[in-house]
Amino acid sequence: MSIRYSLLAILDAGPRHGYALKSEFEAATGNVWPLNVGQVYSTLSRLERDGLVLVAEEADGQKMYRISEAGRQELRRWFGTPVVREVVPRQELAIKLVFAMRAGPEQVRDVVQHQLVATMGSLQEFTRLKAKAEADSDLAWLMMLDALIFQAEAEVRWLELCEARLARARSQPRPAPEDAAQRDAVRQDAVRRDAVRQDAALEDAARRDAAREGALAEDALAEDALAEDALAEDALAEDADTVRDVEGAS
C-alpha cells in the first residue's frame, strides 16, 4: 500500500524518527490524509522485517529509521510501476444510483442533486487550497490538488450526464409492453436468444480454435519436415566433403 512507499520515499531523503515521518507525510499531502501514529509504527516494523529499513536505537531510547539499499530499490520499482486501475471500482455512489433507479426517477434526481451540491462543496475547498498552494509555490501539493479536482470534476460531469439521460428518457418514453408479465417474457426471451447466440459464438470460436490448432500442427509437421530436409542436406554436404577429402588425400 502507498503508506509503505510514502515512508520509504521520505526516508530516501535521510533518516527520521517515527513521529517525524508521520508529520512529514501529513504536511506533504496537505493534511488531507491524517495518519495515526500506530499505523506509522506498524508499517515501519513491517518494512524492518522485510529488510527495507534499518533501525538504530539512540541513547535516549528513540528509534531512528534509515532506508536500506533494498528499500531504495523497492522505492525505484514503485516509481517505475504504473498504478493498477480497478476496472470496476466498487463505488458507493454508483451503487446508490443503481438502486435508486428501482425507486424511480425522482429518487435518482434526489441522489444526483444532493451529491452534486456536496461534491461542488469539496471542489470549492480544493480550489481554495490550490490558490494557497500556488501562493506558497508548493508544486507537489499543487499537483495532488489538481488530481483531486479532476476526480471531483469527473464525478460532477457524470452526475450531470445521469441527469441529462433521465431527462431524455422522460421526454422520449419508450413504447411500454402492456404489462409486467409481457415485459418479463420479452426480457427472458431476449436473454434466451442471447444465450443461444453466445453458445453459437462459443462453438464457432471452438471450431476456429480447433482449426487453428490443426493448422499449427500442420505447420509444425511442415517445419519438422523442413528441418529433416535441412539435416539431410547437411548430411549430403558432409558426404560430399568426405568424398572431396578422400579424393584430395588419394
Add this chain to the structure above:
Amino acid sequence: MSVLSVERVGYRYGSPPRQVVALHDVSLTVEGGQMLAVMGPSGSGKSTLLRLAGGLARPTSGRVVLSGSELGTLGESDLSRILRRQVGFVFQDVNLLAALTAAENVSLPLELDGVRPRSAMAAARALLRSLNLDEVANRLPAQMSGGQQQRVAVARAVVGGRSLILADEPTGALDSLTGESVMGMLRARSDDGCAVVLVTHDARHAAWADRIVYLRDGRLIDETGPPAGPESLLSEEWV
C-alpha cells in the same frame, strides 16, 4: 446594499401556445466582494439570467436592481450610462475590436465615459501592467494568443472600477492552465470588492466562486457554499 439584486424575475418569449418560459421566479443577490457561479445544463436559463442581470434584456416579470437603481424604470440613456459605468461583460467569444491594440481596447470604455484619451490610455496601461499583460499592450488582437485575448477582455471588463462583472463561459475555448489564469483574474477582482457573476457548465471553474447556484428548467433549485473549510475534506480513514 447588494450590488446586484434579482427579484422574482421571470422571462418568457414567444406567444401562447408556443410560449417558452426561460426563467421562472428567480431571486438572488450578489454583494460586493462576492463571486457567484450559476451552473446548469444547456437551456436551463443561465445565459438569459446573465443578460437580464446586465440589462441586455428586460424581464417579463420581477425586477433587477443594480446598486440601488431598478433597471426597468430607467430610460435608454440612463440605462446605458449606468451599465457602462458599473457593469463589465466577459463572453466566451472574445469580442475585442480587431482594429485596436490591447491598450486601446481597454481604454475605450473609459473614453466613452468621458475620460480624456491621455488619462484613459494611462489607466489602461497601468491596469494591463498590473495584470502582467504589458507585453501585449501594443499588439492587435490578431497578434495575441487566445488566452492573452481573453485576459485583455477581462481587463477591459474591469477597467474603471466597475462594481459588477458578468462572465458567460469566459474560459470556454481556453486550455486548463490559461483558463485558470482567467479565473484567477476574476477571483482577484472579487477579492478587491467587485461583485462577480459567472455562468458556466465547467465545475472546476464554478468552484472558484463563494456560492454556486443551480438552474434547472428556468428555476433555481439548490445552492452550494459558502465553503465549509478544509476540515470538511478530512477522510475518516485511509489505509
